[in-house]
Amino acid sequence: MELFIEYVKCFVVGGLICVIGQVILDRTKLTTGQIMIIFLLAGAFLQAIGVYQSIVDFAGAGATVPISGFGYALAKGGMEEVGGSGLMGAFAGGIKATAPGITAAIVFGYLVALCSNPKSKPFK
Amino acid sequence: MGHIGKQTVVYKTPPVIINAYSSAGPKEQQGPLGEYFDNKLPDELLGQDSWEKAEAHMIQQTVQGLLDRACKLPSDIQYIFAGDLQNQVVASTFGLKDFNIPFFGLYGACSTMGESMSLASMLIAGGMADLVIAGTSSHYCAAEKQFRFPLEYAGQRTVAQHWTVTGSGFVLLSRNGEGPKITAITTGKIVDLGITDTFNMGAAMAPAAVDTILTHLEDTNQKPSDFDAIFTGDLGNWGVAIANELARKSGVNLSPILNDCGKMIFDDKRQETDAGGSGCGCSASVFAGYIYKQMLKHKLKKILLVPTGALMSPGSSQQGNTIPGIAHAVCIEM
């Protein structure tokens, strides 16, 4: 039962983040790329003021999977490294924390792109 | 014959469109005009290894089809006018290089069919050539890759967005012979009403279309009812509505006879093409495949073909530029 509630919280929060994005896409002239960067920076900022951590604690993957979660990880990494190694930590922390994610994206992205070819849209 | 009014040329000896040939991709074949296209492409790659090469191949097939139908050799043709949407017009270059016909490469975005037919007709009516080919093409995949996002990205489409047609149309113009004749042309100016939304091409092009159409009517002292139909290139649903409204504000009622190749080529609801078809190949394939045949059957006797183009580059809107439009009118009478 506890596991089930965990999944529900994850689903609802993740969905809500996406709905906010969809509403912005429909209501404003912002492009998908611009909204992506806004969400990224929002996640970083919310972590900087300590808010995003609580959302992650509540919803788990529902908060870490969307792109705002990437911003959260970057900001958290930057802050933690500074706590450990001082000012220079600001330059190492973000990428250090997200290194596995970025590396996986590069490696697997490359492999998939190598093995597939773009196809056109299905015809109707 | 000669230049009359502000932007129009009327021909004393009108060049004849003695033949036409069209190619169209699978999605276009499933649209309302599917049966009219001459060369029905089996897929969008045509055995080539990139979209760009496929478009060049489609152009080559279309021009060859035109020559075969007209029983002519490439060496019989004095000039060929062609253009496309790819950077530096390479689809036309690679598609046409083996024909060895003196080549004028053009860029008018989606107005290129009007531009090529206008220039070709001027050469013939001016006595400088006997046989000239004019045409253009566009390819959905190549255009998306160049102008918007990679195909597999699955970005969301907006309601005013067009679907670039995979298609091509070429016509053979001659000094003599039987067929619909180009009796007059009106060359468009660049018209900019400040549209910046790259997903709303209809709004960007409608002012240019109306400007050219009204100038043509004024220069030749005619009314809309003098024509059986006016076909714009790819204003789409929104663009046609805007065009009718703009014309109405100038006191001209175009709505009874204004139609649009972009609206005609796709069934927007069933095929999910939002605002309609677009691309140089839209007006080219619809004219060469459908309108030309209707004129041969005398179902249309006098029309104004007004391909419309949105003049921009992938980078120009990112730099904050507006999207000006242009439209070239070709008056064709049977």
Add this chain to the structure above:
Amino acid sequence: MVASAMEYKKEGFIYGMGAKLFTIAGPVIIYGTIASVVIGIIYYFVK
């Protein structure tokens, strides 16, 4: 990332696929990294 790289494979492995892998992801990594550095520096001085 994959969509861009796939589409430009025909232009070669280095300038095509390699370069295009980051067409859309690039801004994410750039602005994210800058944000993390700025936040790290501010955090240092606030602490």
